[in-house]
Amino acid sequence: MQLHCNFLPQDDGHCGWYETLPPAPPSTPLRGTVQADWVVLGAGYAGLAAARRLAELQPDASIALIDAKRVGFGAAGRNSGFMVDLPHDLTSHSYTSSQEADHKIIRLSRGAIDYTREIVQRHGIQCDWREQGKLHGAANERGSQALAEFAKGLNALGEPYRLLDAGQMKAVTGSDFYQAGLHAPGAVLVQPAALSRGLGQSLPANVRLFEESPVLDIKVGKPHVLTTAHGSIKAPRMVLANNAYASNFGQLGLKGRLLPVYTYGSMTRQLTPEELARLGGEESWGLIPADPLGSTVRRLANGRICVRNSFTYNPEVQASASTLQRVRRAHRKSFESRFPMLAEVDFEYTWGGALCISRNNGSVFGEIAPEVFSAVCCNGLGLTRSTISGKLIADYALGVDSDLLNIMLEQPKPSRNPPEPLLGLGVRSSIAWKEWTAGVEL
Numbered sequence: 352m353q354l355h356c357n358f359l360p361q362d363d364g365h366c367g368w369y370e371t372l373p374p375a376p377p378s379t380p381l382r383g384t385v386q387a388d389w390v391v392l393g394a395g396y397a398g399l400a401a402a403r404r405l406a407e408l409q410p411d412a413s414i415a416l417i418d419a420k421r422v423g424f425g426a427a428g429r430n431s432g433f434m435v436d437l438p439h440d441l442t443s444h445s446y447t448s449s450q451e452a453d454h455k456i457i458r459l460s461r462g463a464i465d466y467t468r469e470i471v472q473r474h475g476i477q478c479d480w481r482e483q484g485k486l487h488g489a490a491n492e493r494g495s496q497a498l499a500e501f502a503k504g505l506n507a508l509g510e511p512y513r514l515l516d517a518g519q520m521k522a523v524t525g526s527d528f529y530q531a532g533l534h535a536p537g538a539v540l541v542q543p544a545a546l547s548r549g550l551g552q553s554l555p556a557n558v559r560l561f562e563e564s565p566v567l568d569i570k571v572g573k574p575h576v577l578t579t580a581h582g583s584i585k586a587p588r589m590v591l592a593n594n595a596y597a598s599n600f601g602q603l604g605l606k607g608r609l610l611p612v613y614t615y616g617s618m619t620r621q622l623t624p625e626e627l628a629r630l631g632g633e634e635s636w637g638l639i640p641a642d643p644l645g646s647t648v649r650r651l652a653n654g655r656i657c658v659r660n661s662f663t664y665n666p667e668v669q670a671s672a673s674t675l676q677r678v679r680r681a682h683r684k685s686f687e688s689r690f691p692m693l694a695e696v697d698f699e700y701t702w703g704g705a706l707c708i709s710r711n712n713g714s715v716f717g718e719i720a721p722e723v724f725s726a727v728c729c730n731g732l733g734l735t736r737s738t739i740s741g742k743l744i745a746d747y748a749l750g751v752d753s754d755l756l757n758i759m760l761e762q763p764k765p766s767r768n769p770p771e772p773l774l775g776l777g778v779r780s781s782i783a784w785k786e787w788t789a790g791v792e793l
C-alpha cells in the first residue's frame with residue numbers, strides 16, 4: 352500500500368510561544384537511508400510520547416522519530432497550554448457526558464499529566480509548568496447557566512471546584528468582563544513550545560530525531576518505507592502520530608472519519624510595568640470560556656496576554672493569510688472587550704494550528720494495518736489526550752497491559768462523516784452557528 356502525504360505542515364502565521372523561545376540548536380534533518388526497528392511519524396505530543404515509551408520499553412531497539420518541522424513549531428507548540436484533566440467535550444455545553452465515561456477520561460488525562468510531570472522534573476524542563484488549575488469564565492447569563500451545569504456535573508463526579516462572583520473574577524483577571532467563574536484546580540498550565548522542545552531534547556539515547564524532514568510518501572509493507580526529499584527510513588514497525596494530517600490517508604480508512612479543524616491564537620507584546628499595574632489582577636492565570644466556542648485567555652507571568660478563538664474547517668490542513676487576518680481582527684475585538692484599559696497594547700504574534708476532531712470524540716488508537724499503529728485524533732486536547740495515546744500505543748504494541756490501556760481501548764472509534772460537499776457545508780455552518788450563539792463570550 353502506498354500513502355501519499357498530500358498536505359504537508361505549513362508555517363500558518365507566527366506563533367508567539369515558539370518565537371519567544373531562545374533559538375533552537377541546529378536540527379538533524381534526514382539524509383540518506385536509515386534503518387530502524389521503529390519509525391514514528393510526527394513529533395507532537397503523541398509522537399514524542401510514543402517514541403519515548405518505545406525506547407523505555409525496548410532500550411536495545413532503534414527508534415526513528417520524524418517531523419516536517421522543528422519540534423514545538425507545529426500544533427504541539429501552538430496551543431494555549433492547558434493540560435486539562437477534566438472531561439472537556441468541545442461540542443458540549445456541560446463539557447461532560449456520562450459519569451462512568453467521565454471518570455475514565457479523567458484517569459487517562461491525569462495519567463498524561465503524571466507522566467509528563469515526571470519527565471519535566473527529571474530533566475529540569477523549563478516550560479513554566481504551573482499546577483494552578485483553570486478558570487472557567489462566564490460573560491453573561493447564558494454562560495453563568497453553563498457554569499452552573501458544569502458545577503452540577505463536577506458534584507456528581509466528586510471533583511473539587513470553587514465558584515467565583517464578578518468581583519472575585521476581577522481580582523484574578525483585572526477585567527470587569529466576567530460575571531461569574533468556576534475554578535477547577537487539577538489542570539496544569541505550560542508554555543507549550545518550551546514543553547515540546549524540552550521533551551524532544553530529553554528523548555532517550557536510542558531515539559533518533561529527524562526534524563525539518565517532511566515525509567512525502569509512505570510504502571506500507573515489510574519494511575515500511577517513509578520517503579522525504581533527501582532520504583528514507585526503513586522500519587518493520589510504524590506509529591502514526593501525525594494527527595490532522597492523517598485525515599488524508601484514505602487507504603487506511605481515515606479519510607472519511609477525521610475532521611481537520613483549525614483554531615487560532617494571538618499574543619500581545621510584553622506589557623510595561625505601568626500597563627500591568629493598570630490591568631491589576633494576578634500574575635498568571637488561564638481561562639476557558641463558559642461557551643465552548645468562546646475565547647480562551649491566558650495572562651503569562653512574563654507580562655504577555657494570549658487570546659484564542661475562532662475555528663475553521665480546513666481539509667487542506669493549512670491556514671490562509673486572509674483567514675489569519677480575519678481572526679486577528681476577531682482576537683483584537685475579544686481583547687479590547689476584556690481589557691479596555693489596554694486598548695493601545697498590540698498583538699505581536701498571530702497564528703493558527705491544526706486540530707483533529709471526530710464527530711463522536713473518538714480516536715484512532717490501535718493497529719490499523721499490519722505493524723502500523725495509530726495514536727491519531729486529539730479531539731482538541733492533545734496535551735493530555737495525545738500524550739496518553741502516544742504512551743499507551745507503545746504499551747499496546749509491545750504487549751504491556753494496564754488499566755489505562757484497557758480504558759483507552761474502550762474509547763470509541765471515530766464515527767463516519769457524511770460525504771463532501773455535505774460534510775464541509777455541515778461543519779462550516781455548525782461552526783458559524785455556534786460562534787454566533789457564543790455571542791459576547793467570543
Ligand SMILES: Cc1cc2nc3c(=O)[nH]c(=O)nc-3n(C[C@H](O)[C@H](O)[C@H](O)COP(=O)(O)OP(=O)(O)OC[C@H]3O[C@@H](n4cnc5c(N)ncnc54)[C@H](O)[C@@H]3O)c2cc1C
Binds near residue numbers: 359360435567592705
Ligand atoms: C491555538 C490552539 C490552542 C489549543 N489549545 C489547547 C490547549 O490548551 N490544550 C490542549 O490540550 N490542546 C490544545 N490545542 C490542541 C493541541 O495543540 C493538539 O491537540 C495537539 O498538538 C495534538 O498533538 P498531536 O501530537 O496529536 O498532534 P500534532 O501536535 O499536530 O503533531 C503532529 C505532527 O505531525 C507532523 N507531521 C504531519 N505530517 C507530516 C509529514 N508528512 N511529515 C513529517 N511530519 C509530519 C507535524 O509537523 C506535527 O508536528 C490547541 C491547538 C491550537 C491550534
